[in-house]
Amino acid sequence: MEYLMVNKHLSPQQLNCIRSATASVFRIIHPEKPAIASNLILQQYFQARKHNHYKLPNNNQEIYDVQPMIDLILTWDETDDLLLDVLQKKAILLTTIISMWRPRSDIGKLQYRDVNFKQDDQGLLQGITLTARSPKEIEAKLSKLGALKDKEICPAYTLWQFC
Known part of the structure; x- marks a missing residue:
């Protein structure tokens, strides 16, 4: 002792x-x-x-630069002109970046019923609510994402086009 x-x-x-x-x-x-x-x-x-005993996270390891992924997405055609498989990749990438969900377990299990679009009175897309029904860490989780002005990097608009 x-x-x-x-x-x-x-x-x-x-x-x-x-x-x-x-x-x-x-x-x-x-x-x-x-x-x-x-x-x-x-x-x-x-x-x-x-x-x-609390282990403090190493701040240097926590930072992940998403700009290369955004740059890659911006090299693709406009969202309205993308083929379905590329549109799907774009939707997955943008949704994963913005929600910080696990791409294989949480995003991979996302279904149409788990995506709720929010529109204003004129029918313009305001944002989306994503529901993960069986994530690894808790029972269920919600992510509310607003629409971005730049539609080419907006996960809400991309999911709207995909669905």
Whole structure:
């Protein structure tokens, strides 16, 4: 326990590896004594460490530049003139970028019934509401996306054309 307290600056995963290695050696040296894992103080220590340790995200790894994808999309024909397969790719790319949903599990399961278009009194597209019925992390989630002025990079307009 004293060794763990001296090394409390280590992550819970590193401390758990140390505990595991120590327990293996302890079991061989002292086969007649109870296992270290059954020690109540150690169990409480690791529970407390697990709940109180927050790993801050690395801000440098979180940034993803979507401009190359937008540039690629802008090289395609206008949305109204795209073939169905290219229109589908464009809709998927733009919707994934704007919603931050998982492209395979959330966007891949999106159905027509999950896309609700919002229009104003004149029938102009104002935005869309997407519903993920069975995402990985929670029961259901909604994303409300407004329409962009530039229709060529607007996911709402692209989905409107696709549907």
